[in-house]
Amino acid sequence: MTSLYDEVQVTPSDVPTRRVTITVNGEKRTVDVEPRLLLVHLIRQGLKLTGTHSGCDTTSCGACTVLVDGRPVKSCTMLAVQADGREVETVEGLATASELHPVQEGFKQEHGLQCGFCTPGMMLTAKALLERNPNPTEDDVRWALSGNLCRCTGYQNIVKAVLWAADKMRAQQN
Numbered sequence: 332m333t334s335l336y337d338e339v340q341v342t343p344s345d346v347p348t349r350r351v352t353i354t355v356n357g358e359k360r361t362v363d364v365e366p367r368l369l370l371v372h373l374i375r376q377g378l379k380l381t382g383t384h385s386g387c388d389t390t391s392c393g394a395c396t397v398l399v400d401g402r403p404v405k406s407c408t409m410l411a412v413q414a415d416g417r418e419v420e421t422v423e424g425l426a427t428a429s430e431l432h433p434v435q436e437g438f439k440q441e442h443g444l445q446c447g448f449c450t451p452g453m454m455l456t457a458k459a460l461l462e463r464n465p466n467p468t469e470d471d472v473r474w475a476l477s478g479n480l481c482r483c484t485g486y487q488n489i490v491k492a493v494l495w496a497a498d499k500m501r502a503q504q505n
């Protein structure tokens with residue numbers, strides 16, 4: 332069991348904490364957290380999974396998107412205690428030891444990123460889309476990604492990357 336406060340060297344002894352157990356990228360993690368702690372801060376500072384980015388902290392940009400029980404969630408909008416007992420997937424969980432997830436490959440093949448700040452959130456949102464709709468139209472992709480902002484790419488290549496991944500995932504199933 333890990334104390335978040337030990338990891339970030341903050342020990343507010345007078346602040347009550349709550350113990351939560353969250354399955355993160357397939358691994359059960361038990362931590363003591365302040366009830367006010369945001370999920371994004373638990374992920375980044377407590378669990379050291381810094382692939383999840385924090386861009387605005389106001390539910391606008393989508394950089395902090397993770398999957399909670401398979402659904403995209405802006406983790407700056409959710410408290411860590413609300414994730415108790417749930418499954419959380421971050422960008423670190425996408426690839427296996429030997430290969431990239433098709434969505435990651437698509438971003439590589441179609442040049443879907445520049446600075447990469449928005450990319451983890453984009454990829455997780457795309458993964459959730461392709462799991463519920465394996466054959467999306469361009470409009471479907473644009474709609475699904477409408478809560479994720481990119482300041483670099485103009486979106487064109489991001490959309491192409493997701494459609495590339497959809498093709499690959501369908502081919503893998505045939």
Ligand code: FES
Pocket residue numbers: 384385386387388389390391392393394395396405406407408
């Ligand atoms: S940091 Fe969460 S939406 Fe921008």
Ligand code: FES
Pocket residue numbers: 443444445446447448449450480481482483484
């Ligand atoms: S690649 Fe830079 S914000 Fe999207």
